Amino acid sequence: MFDPIFLIENSITGLFSGGIYALIGLGVVFIFRATKVFNFAHGAVMMFGAYFYLTFSEILISFGSPNWLIFLISLPLTFTASALLGMIIEKFLMRPMMGQHPFPLIMITIGLISVLEGAAAMIWTPAAQYPKPLFPLNIDFIGSLAINRQMLFSFILAIIIFLIISILFVRSRSGVAIRATATDQSTAALMGINVSGVFSLSWIIACVTGSLAGILLAPLNSLTPTLGIVGLSVISVVILGGLDSIIGVLIAAFIIGWVESMASHFFGGQYKEIVPYIIVLLIIIIKPHGLMGTRQIDRL
Amino acid sequence: MKKKFNLNRRSFLKNSAALTGAFAFGVPSIIRAEPKSWVMASSFPLTGPFAAAGSMGLKDYLDWVEMTNSTGGIAGKKIKPVYDDSAYVPSKSLANFKKAMSADDKPVFYGGDSTGFMKLVTPELNRTPVLCGGTSFSSELADPKTHPYQFISGPTYNSMFDILLQHIKSKGGKKLAFIYSDTEFGKDPIEHGVSKAKSLGIDVVLKEITKPAGAEIMTHISSLRRADPEYAILHGYVTGVWPQIIGGARKAKMSTKFLGTFWGMEKIIADAVTKQSGPFLEGYAGVTPYRYFYEAKEAPSYGKFFAFLKSKYGDEFPGYVSTWSVQIMFTYEIAKLAIEKTVNADKEVNAKNLVESLEAIKNWDSGGYMGKPVSIENHAIAQGRVYSYKTSNGLFLPISDWITT
Amino acid sequence: MVFFFLSLIGLQLKLDNFCGGVFLAPPQKDRLILLKVSNLNVYYHRVIQALRGVSFEISDGEIVSLLGSNGAGKSTALNAISNILSFQNGEISEGKIEFNGTTTFGKSANNLVKLGMAYVREGRKIFSDLTVNENLIAASYALKKTVKKNDFEQVYDLFKPLASRRKEIAGYLSGGEQQMLAFGRALIGNPKLLLMDEPSLGLAPVMVEEIFNIISKINKDLNTTILLVEQNANLAFKFSDYIYIIESGKIVIEGKVDKLQQDSDVQEFYLGVGNKNYKSYRDIKHYKRRKRWLS
């Protein structure tokens, strides 16, 4: 039974989730560009961010603060905590390995998945939690077309943050420093760029954007220590985008979000989870550098 | 002399095979003395997706054991609880099972914690038989031929669906949707449910698979809106997803009536959801085989346990025990009954005799756990009742009689 | 007693004067020593020794060249001075480097830049996917407080071809322009010491001449001290004040340019001057032996 409104509705849902994928993918690309490390643990970092937010907002709720105050206080606190997490990871796990082959670093990020998931389960228990959403669930109707206001606002916020970060990346001095470091670490150091500072900065940016993605995602799904799996499927976004291209990530996120939604529309819910990986495999075989990626980066 | 010690690979294999033949198969099983206590071992999902249910269940189970022991245990002997975390991973449960079974005092009963485990343990049970119950209501287990040592302490998921479908039929429902999780547990009764609905003349307009946790609600709401059923059965969830789907449907101004199955019928979850997001669960109904704990008036067993907890914890005891814990306790009650029957019949307490006693349970008064007298058929108890949630007082109240299938 | 000591000190001073006057060249320049490297030992991967006790020094305002063949350790010396060995898995095991009177150890490469050291690496190493202007911004990153807008303009003045292409992606520049950009990057913020690793590499001869003219211009106009690493000995001799020759990780000969130019070994090995009429292996045997002795 063909139902155009249903199709449109699902397409919109797909594009909305694409916005959040872009925000997640941004962190992966940032770290990859600056440090040449593919961060498999980005999803786990995102999950941690969501838990930070949960903690701060629960504390504030227990004081009986009004809603706007909760967001106003716990968002900056979450970002600070996530930034700290990023700095710690960079300082203690990545910096000792600077200048080495990226494989051990990738293994470390894989180890980090286990560490963060285990830590989250120990601190916040593995039970599913429902943090206070930034935007409460509301469904608006345009004719018979239903639009989820929560997803719409999350989408808008994600895209705004994405655009701000990517404009800063192109325009600001720090952005230039990150891009310079990405091209050649030792030369960047010789230009007076604090390379480890740049590494820290890129981890901080990745963790902060990741935590925002986690905050937006957690109420849509539920918050468990395995929320990071979503981050793993964002690999497909990053690969399709081209691994080191920020614009590529944005385009790829919409494509993947939409294709996922269509797969679930036409074949059933369970196909949604597998679609990103099929796409990954196809891209890797057909066009390894993705839509907008640098061509020569096929070496580990 | 020199040749004798020349152990190359081939002779190593040969020798080890010979040694195996000589010892491994030849050692007679040691005849053990009657145990001093009944070891009842089980796995609990203390971590993983169902951790909330698992840890709550464990606490209440231990209290139940303490209470039972304080009143003389089973047939004069105390219960010794042995438990391990499984993280809801079947192979971990299996390792726990093997560990328990290779201990010096073997358990008389093993409580498994997932359908996956019940499946994995089946071949193992043929080798080291032990009475085995658990949290799974998988329809496949209700077959004494293929699963001789396993039992279900309630209706199978198929029976639960039967009860729900009868309820819908009696209310005159015509269009029905199945929403279920992408797990073994979720998919279990769907096929049966579809054919049963057909035979009752109910039209299943939608079968929607979701993730067991963290499902993207909007997509599912969209499909639900398209199908626009009068009733929707949510199955295969414990703590998550089902409240969000109902919430989403209400926000989308749908009037579909939602029904759940046992694991999605917990008051604690419903209360928390109501507190957080408003009273949209009003009218949510579902089937459960056990009375809620606040119906203690009709259930003497609950009353006893309530008194025990009150005396142990004082004011800290909130006065409510979750249905998850009730399920675990009831499983143990049945095991307890089987052991008592076996001992009273003066038979050796082993898996085979326990199963015989179990199968002989007919018209047993469960002390209020269940409304009708309990008869075990095909290692399952096919009865249940439909309850409906009221947000004003936070109680699930019965809207049907006890139904047997 | 006290008198005795005083007289000893006096004797010492006298001897110093005496020796200095007779055996050593008289100190011609009273300028301060900007960079002093003493007894430097460097290992790569903890097993490959690249430098074995290298010592040299550079006075303010000089152009000093470090000559040597491939793999002699010239670039390693520069990397050690600028503290980027860690990027190549190398480390300094022994020795001392003093820049402007303080040790460089414990200061990261970017801090050294702030202290006034700049390095133009072999093969230019410009940031090829940044624009020309962004390359300069990257170079001024650490110096943001001291760098003014007209520092950029100064660079564009010095390298006119860059000025017109400042918005272009640096990877699209020609080789000479890229070398200019590399120089320009190093000159942002007027460094005290400029390290250069084979600036002539891979350039057309005309460009090479131009590059070296720029180098000496930088030296004169901006009063920048330059440490030059070169393989092209003729060029180095033409433009430098003082030369160190390095072989297999050791300094083998050093001296002022005019003096070294007279040295027959240097002429033979590095400048290609000498008896070319070798007929058999026996004729060049001494050459090999000498060279081995040198290193």
Next chain:
Amino acid sequence: MIIGNYKSNYNSDESFFGDWPNKFAFILLCLLLVLIPFISSGYVIFLFTQVAVFIIAIVGLNILTGYTGLVSLGHGALVGVGAYATAILQSQFNLDFYINIPLSIFITSLVGVFFGLPSLRIRGLYLTISTLAASFIIIFILRNWNSLTGGDSGLILDPIEIFGIKIISENNKYFFIVPLAILSILFAQNLFRTRIGRAFIAIRDADLSAEIIGVNIVKFKLMAFGLGAAYAGLAGSLWAYNFLAILPSQFELHLSILFLAALVVGGSAQTLGPVFGAFFVVIIPELLKWAMGFLTPLNPTIMEYTAPANSFVYGILIIVFMIFEPMGIASIWSRFWNYVGRWPFSP
């Protein structure tokens, strides 16, 4: 960093065991392994059997990742393919184990080669990601091809029967599986004395240079995938016969990560690496359980921390070993024996 092969003649370079203490230790170990079932409880034997299955799988991963340098995040799924191949062959065609196991190995290695095909075009990180994707796809197929794989509820097998003896008790399984594990270690050890093995190492160290000196890297990369997968197939097959029931959830990503962790902690590209690694990943949860057992009287639900602590410790171990001891326990082990061997002149 290994920078050389310190052998002084061809014989010692070619020899199977390093020297006589090596050989002696091997024989002693075999004797010990024969003794173990008679002195330990069923659970310990079960753990040993599981270690043996893990060893086989990790030896395969070692060939692929350790020696050939192709990092795979899909090895767990390949083990799953082996297990399902065995179960399906048995239930659909009723084959005996001596046909069934080789056939499962063959099927798994075909699947491995198929998922190694991207390696013709890509290297490094991309290859790792493609194996990750392959892992998800395999598990998805296992979960959803209900008619063949039984879906989420998995499959049940009949036990192996040799000369009328059913391999069903812990002891029998032990004596069936452990020798196979030893054989597979020896086979892998032998592999790296041959042309093929050395080609693998050449590809890992410098694939372009290897191609230039005449190693057909396409062929050898696929061969590495095939061999690694073959080991996974054997491990899967034994896994199936060990548990006699399999579920798709057993082979998900966490198993692949577990194998990688074991390889890293044990020591990649070393014969003993998989052995240490497998022991490690099996023993750590047991130690944690044991430790939690002491704390349970205080608070019965303290066990809630066991599984997270487990995953936490695995992660920490990967990280710590990667940073401080990238060659793993095997390298500590050999350093220790070097020290003992040279005593009192050891540094």
